[in-house]
Amino acid sequence: MGLIVQKFGGTSVGSTEKIRNAAERVIAEREAGNDVVVVVSAMGKSTDVLVDLAKELTDDPSKREMDMLLTTGEQVTISLLAMALQAKGYDAISFTGWQAGMKTEKVHGNARIVDIDEARIKEELSAGKVVVVAGFQGIADDLHITTLGRGGSDTTAVALAAALKADKCDIYTDVPGVFTTDPRYVPSARKLAGISYDEMLELANLGAGVLHPRAVEFAKNYQIPLEVRSSIENESGTLIEEESSMEQNLVVRGIAFEDQMTRVTVCGLSSGLTTLSTIFTTLAKQNINVDIIIQSVTSTNQTSISFSVKTDDLSKTVEVLEEYKGALGYEQIETESKLAKVSIVGSGMVSNPGVAAEMFAVLAQKDIQVKMVSTSEIKVSTVVDREDMVKAVEALHDAFELSKVSAAAHS
Amino acid sequence: MGLIVQKFGGTSVGSTEKIRNAAERVIAEREAGNDVVVVVSAMGKSTDVLVDLAKELTDDPSKREMDMLLTTGEQVTISLLAMALQAKGYDAISFTGWQAGMKTEKVHGNARIVDIDEARIKEELSAGKVVVVAGFQGIADDLHITTLGRGGSDTTAVALAAALKADKCDIYTDVPGVFTTDPRYVPSARKLAGISYDEMLELANLGAGVLHPRAVEFAKNYQIPLEVRSSIENESGTLIEEESSMEQNLVVRGIAFEDQMTRVTVCGLSSGLTTLSTIFTTLAKQNINVDIIIQSVTSTNQTSISFSVKTDDLSKTVEVLEEYKGALGYEQIETESKLAKVSIVGSGMVSNPGVAAEMFAVLAQKDIQVKMVSTSEIKVSTVVDREDMVKAVEALHDAFELSKVSAAAHS
Numbered sequence: 001m002g003l004i005v006q007k008f009g010g011t012s013v014g015s016t017e018k019i020r021n022a023a024e025r026v027i028a029e030r031e032a033g034n035d036v037v038v039v040v041s042a043m044g045k046s047t048d049v050l051v052d053l054a055k056e057l058t059d060d061p062s063k064r065e066m067d068m069l070l071t072t073g074e075q076v077t078i079s080l081l082a083m084a085l086q087a088k089g090y091d092a093i094s095f096t097g098w099q100a101g102m103k104t105e106k107v108h109g110n111a112r113i114v115d116i117d118e119a120r121i122k123e124e125l126s127a128g129k130v131v132v133v134a135g136f137q138g139i140a141d142d143l144h145i146t147t148l149g150r151g152g153s154d155t156t157a158v159a160l161a162a163a164l165k166a167d168k169c170d171i172y173t174d175v176p177g178v179f180t181t182d183p184r185y186v187p188s189a190r191k192l193a194g195i196s197y198d199e200m201l202e203l204a205n206l207g208a209g210v211l212h213p214r215a216v217e218f219a220k221n222y223q224i225p226l227e228v229r230s231s232i233e234n235e236s237g238t239l240i241e242e243e244s245s246m247e248q249n250l251v252v253r254g255i256a257f258e259d260q261m262t263r264v265t266v267c268g269l270s271s272g273l274t275t276l277s278t279i280f281t282t283l284a285k286q287n288i289n290v291d292i293i294i295q296s297v298t299s300t301n302q303t304s305i306s307f308s309v310k311t312d313d314l315s316k317t318v319e320v321l322e323e324y325k326g327a328l329g330y331e332q333i334e335t336e337s338k339l340a341k342v343s344i345v346g347s348g349m350v351s352n353p354g355v356a357a358e359m360f361a362v363l364a365q366k367d368i369q370v371k372m373v374s375t376s377e378i379k380v381s382t383v384v385d386r387e388d389m390v391k392a393v394e395a396l397h398d399a400f401e402l403s404k405v406s407a408a409a410h411s
Numbered sequence: 412m413g414l415i416v417q418k419f420g421g422t423s424v425g426s427t428e429k430i431r432n433a434a435e436r437v438i439a440e441r442e443a444g445n446d447v448v449v450v451v452s453a454m455g456k457s458t459d460v461l462v463d464l465a466k467e468l469t470d471d472p473s474k475r476e477m478d479m480l481l482t483t484g485e486q487v488t489i490s491l492l493a494m495a496l497q498a499k500g501y502d503a504i505s506f507t508g509w510q511a512g513m514k515t516e517k518v519h520g521n522a523r524i525v526d527i528d529e530a531r532i533k534e535e536l537s538a539g540k541v542v543v544v545a546g547f548q549g550i551a552d553d554l555h556i557t558t559l560g561r562g563g564s565d566t567t568a569v570a571l572a573a574a575l576k577a578d579k580c581d582i583y584t585d586v587p588g589v590f591t592t593d594p595r596y597v598p599s600a601r602k603l604a605g606i607s608y609d610e611m612l613e614l615a616n617l618g619a620g621v622l623h624p625r626a627v628e629f630a631k632n633y634q635i636p637l638e639v640r641s642s643i644e645n646e647s648g649t650l651i652e653e654e655s656s657m658e659q660n661l662v663v664r665g666i667a668f669e670d671q672m673t674r675v676t677v678c679g680l681s682s683g684l685t686t687l688s689t690i691f692t693t694l695a696k697q698n699i700n701v702d703i704i705i706q707s708v709t710s711t712n713q714t715s716i717s718f719s720v721k722t723d724d725l726s727k728t729v730e731v732l733e734e735y736k737g738a739l740g741y742e743q744i745e746t747e748s749k750l751a752k753v754s755i756v757g758s759g760m761v762s763n764p765g766v767a768a769e770m771f772a773v774l775a776q777k778d779i780q781v782k783m784v785s786t787s788e789i790k791v792s793t794v795v796d797r798e799d800m801v802k803a804v805e806a807l808h809d810a811f812e813l814s815k816v817s818a819a820a821h822s
Binding site for chain 2: 016019020050053054056057058060061062064065066068069071072073075076078079080082083084086087093094095096099120142143145
């Protein structure tokens with residue numbers, strides 16, 4: 001007897017047949033004697049349909065009204081899933097975000113949860129019902145429906161699991177779990193049985209894309225065990241918890257990669273104390289996400305700063321830098337596109353100082369030039385030519401023996 | 412400077428182009444110096460799409476979950492209309508039923524409004540905003556979204572107009588107003604400039620279908636002037652108010668008709684005091700709507716009861732009567748289908764006792780047999796063979812000179 005929070009993403013509820021399938025997953029937990037709270041996203045591409053309607057009316061819809069519009073998507077799914085459960089003879093009740101007590105700050109499109117009034121859900125659970133909650137949405141005050149932004153349904157699920165002190169939060173998705181790297185590029189990629197929150201965070205941030213980083217952080221803060229698993233295949237997925245017990249000795253747990261990177265170098269900056277903050281504050285205000293940052297001071301007391309941005313953001317980045325040329329006082333901007341980021345992630349790295357060196361050695365052996373490097377305690381990221389990306393991932397996957405299940409500590 | 416409530420039905424907001432057109436109607440009132448509250452229905456056939464999804468999952472969806480599902484339809488429309496207004500430079504805010512303070516009894520699918528907390532809307536109006544409210548929906552308590560049933564958006568509009576003490580409630584629809592009879596059947600049918608609440612009620616109940624009777628009743632109780640008008644053509648429609656000032660002398664204002672009627676006769680009933688109530692209570696419990704009722708007592712102290720039901724309800728009616736044969740104690744049931752109801756409506760009838768007689772004379776002259784009769788102060792209904800229906804309507808429309816604008820008092 002426990003309490004399980006299940007989350008089904010858009011593809012896992014993309015049709016009434018899939019909703020019926022999701023209902024079967026809920027029923028299996030009920031039959032195993034557990035209480036179940038289910039969090040669902042909007043059906044498949046229904047959000048896109050709504051966005052298109054808004055675009056037909058205006059190029060710049062108000063964020064409040066977009067939230068009003070988009071939250072109908074999950075509301076459709078919750079009612080349908082509740083009906084599917086009822087049709088199978090299981091008592092169920094659906095709640096929108098505001099009915100579920102999901103209180104957020106008053107920000108539209110990307111609100112943070114500030115409080116959950118879990119009393120309502122608990123009451124229905126006590127009455128023996130499955131509670132189906134709309135993901136992605138909340139309420140700022142009675143007048144304003146909000147959304148949690150990208151990956152919002154994951155966050156809803158984990159936040160509810162924390163508020164309800166659930167035993168586990170299962171994230172059902174269209175992949176069977178978290179892999180050592182993207183199996184579409186590296187056929188020998190292997191599904192991980194377990195992974196730590198921090199490793200998952202690095203993988204999520206690096207574009208592994210299965211779980212939203214906000215949700216992982218939430219789970220880590222409240223120590224909620226997460227399982228990423230297939231909504232189609234009936235097999236166990238990847239368990240995410242504080243310390244992965246299963247493969248503890250693995251130094252490198254996975255390899256993440258991301259193409260569409262561009263390097264921007266601002267040369268000949270005056271080395272004033274505020275130069276760095278001025279540049280990155282200016283870019284942040286324009287919603288340009290800067291990734292790796294490298295600063296170098298030359299002998300002439302001048303500074304160069306290199307950073308990576310997504311290629312899509314390049315023209316805007318250059319525009320902003322040129323607009324503020326006076327304030328920043330630099331000589332010139334250099335850019336290099338067609339780059340990619342390849343990162344190795346693993347919590348075992350902390351105690352294995354040689355891992356970064358081994359990564360560089362593997363890349364050098366394959367004649368892959370490393371253009372930028374960034375490290376954290378559990379991650380080493382390198383920027384390479386985009387055309388070398390897959391070769392680099394394959395070589396690293398191989399070198400760190402990620403396709404082997406019970407690989408011993410490496411290096 | 413006044414306050415106008417506008418209501419746009421599903422066909423009037425069936426596409427983003429039509430929503431833009433509705434926005435123009437709102438803007439025209441704003442430019443005329445009025446505050447505007449707009450009530451909208453779900454876009455065109457979007458409700459049908461949602462109903463179909465539910466049907467794919469279950470034959471018998473819970474009414475609570477159907478309400479949860481269907482209310483997303485209006486929520487989509489309110490956000491889109493608000494965006495359309497904002498895109499034109501007008502400040503607007505959308506409210507769902509619960510945000511608009513639309514409190515109902517806890518009944519799903521057909522709830523009645525019990526209270527409106529109009530403070531929220533007033534606040535936004537004071538701030539200079541157009542307030543766009545989702546029709547058809549309300550809230551029973553924080554956990555239960557309800558719907559008002561058929562014609563619910565009309566009711567929302569009129570109820571809001573009453574709560575806000577609006578000067579007028581404009582019902583925009585896909586017809587230009589209320590006609591003397593259905594112009595699809597009678598080409599000489601004429602749009603009425605004005606009509607009283609009671610006349611409209613009889614016409615609405617008799618299937619004229621432009622405005623829901625609940626909304627008309629609400630408007631009558633709170634003396635809200637209603638105007639039914641075209642959302643496409645820019646012309647005045649039909650004004651509904653206490654006493655129609657424009658065509659006061661017209662005895663017969665309009666002719667309503669309805670096919671798909673069936674007469675059921677229960678013969679040989681024991682004439683106990685409770686027989687009548689037992690029959691109709693039993694039928695009401697099965698949601699069978701009985702229309703005209705005629706009771707006759709024969710010399711042998713036995714009673715026969717005839718009543719009309721919609722043809723769709725016939726098999727269920729017979730089933731219910733047979734199930735309760737023991738309790739009701741009748742001899743046999745006779746039924747006659749392929750009937751139609753034709754009614755003349757006009758508040759001038761009260762003081763013109765000869766109107767019913769004239770109606771029967773007109774029908775007799777056309778060899779139309781009258782099978783049942785029912786009268787009220789402002790209405791005479793007859794049941795005739797379905798194949799005589801259009802002939803009867805045409806003859807009556809002609810005899811009561813309804814195609815003439817300034818017809819003098821008749822008979």
